[in-house]
Amino acid sequence: MSFVGEPVIPPDQVRGKLSPGHALLTIGNRKMTAQTHLFRCLSDNFGVLVHDPASGATAAIDAPEAGPVETALRTTGWKLTDILVTHHHADHTGGVEELKARHKCRVTAPRNEASRIPAVDAIVSEGDTVKVGGLTAHVLETPGHTAGHIAYVFDKDRLAFVGDTLFSIGCGRVIEGTPEMMWTSLLKLRALPDDTQVYCGHEYTVANIRFALTIEPDNKDLQARAEEAKRQVAAGQATIPTTVGEEKRANVFLRADVPAVAAAVGLAGKPSAQVFAEVRARKNKF
């Protein structure tokens, strides 16, 4: 029995448990109105549903492929009303057309790359709000990985869906933008409240930690995160969501303005965008 506004999911799960059979991950938090449901797609993508129990509305954040989204909908009993796309890459949009054809859901996409995303109904840019039933997200433009990449932030529910801009202990490759652009985007995400839960597009945490330790081997929070991630992976659990606060302390890509990080890459006293660019370049070669 559950009440409107109460999660149907046990509130004691902080990071998800992997259900047998369908690599399904479920997160609940009693304080939030919104409910989330995390699952795996393709080889290392995450899919996630955001649900408003009051209205019944449900959004998929990106749609890497249709099958796992359908499985997640069946498992939760939720009805797909929206797809919120973060960027145009195929591993985030591959399931959009099929899901829209079946569910007649509304597809929201970033203005600057809407022409490269199929079946778009609504285009959004910086500062716009998106309604999912009674839930409200605001749009942050976070270019760098792609030129028009956006994040969806449900401020009241302390949820941020950041696509391939920020990863747990990592960040996306700078493909269409410049390192300066990416650093500015990461600073926007870093400015969100520390208790904001962060959902990213990929399970890259363990590899990210291995790299981050080469720059900050003595970072205690990073060391703790390494232990936690090792346990989670061994237990078949996802390493996300993470939080803004946790990432500030342990994610070297959010720490390019920490003097010790600049010094570690031989750029003491240099502009933080330059330090970020160097850390990103080292990760590319790692």
Ligand code: ZN
């Ligand atoms: Zn991408």
Ligand code: FE
């Ligand atoms: Fe991706």
